[in-house]
Amino acid sequence: MNYEEQKFNLPEIQGLSKKNIEEHVKLYAGYVKHTNLVLEKIAEYSKDTTANGYAINEIRRRFGFEFGGMRNHEYYFGALEGGPVPLTSSSPLKKAIVTSFGDYDEWQKDFKSIALTRGIGWAILVYDKKAGRLLNSWVDEQHIGHLAGLPIVLALDMFEHAYYLDYVPAEKKIYIDAYFANVNWLAVEKFFEEAAE
Numbered sequence: 144m145n146y147e148e149q150k151f152n153l154p155e156i157q158g159l160s161k162k163n164i165e166e167h168v169k170l171y172a173g174y175v176k177h178t179n180l181v182l183e184k185i186a187e188y189s190k191d192t193t194a195n196g197y198a199i200n201e202i203r204r205r206f207g208f209e210f211g212g213m214r215n216h217e218y219y220f221g222a223l224e225g226g227p228v229p230l231t232s233s234s235p236l237k238k239a240i241v242t243s244f245g246d247y248d249e250w251q252k253d254f255k256s257i258a259l260t261r262g263i264g265w266a267i268l269v270y271d272k273k274a275g276r277l278l279n280s281w282v283d284e285q286h287i288g289h290l291a292g293l294p295i296v297l298a299l300d301m302f303e304h305a306y307y308l309d310y311v312p313a314e315k316k317i318y319i320d321a322y323f324a325n326v327n328w329l330a331v332e333k334f335f336e337e338a339a340e
């Protein structure tokens with residue numbers, strides 16, 4: 144069973160060029176392709192575990208990177224689908240943000256500061272259903288540091304490829320603000336509902 148590439152209904156994004164978005168979507172497609180490819184290779188190598196033991200170990204390590212790259216981007220682009228829609232005060236997500244972080248501005252300040260972490264990776268908002276709280280976190284590359292068992296609510300790509308045609312790395316803050324200005328919070332609320340199910 145192969146993973147399917149998701150198609151995103153992306154409007155014009157204020158502050159991010161069409162070209163950058165198009166190139167980025169192509170990179171996402173590459174992660175889907177490689178997720179499937181790695182699964183195929185594992186199945187193939189597993190036919191002879193004695194001869195391929197080393198290769199299997201290495202490619203299993205690779206799997207987390209490719210799978211994370213696929214899934215993270217689905218939240219990233221998924222939150223941009225349909226164009227910007229504000230977060231409503233009465234929404235369960237807004238209430239959960241207030242409960243978890245004090246208020247929306249505190250949450251956003253914390254999330255944005257995490258996004259400025261040196262290196263490549265992701266700023267991620269996740270929901271810990273067991274504790275009934277949201278958490279901000281940093282994920283190195285596509286996969287290192289994902290909090291065990293916690294589904295993603297919002298994912299901000301901090302690889303340079305996310306903004307390289309529009310901004311230099313020293314302008315990361317402008318890119319972060321541009322992303323936030325374009326978020327469709329109705330889509331993010333849906334991710335939160337799924338996370339809280």
Ligand SMILES: [Fe+2]
Pocket residue numbers: 167170216300302304305
């Ligand atoms: Fe990316």
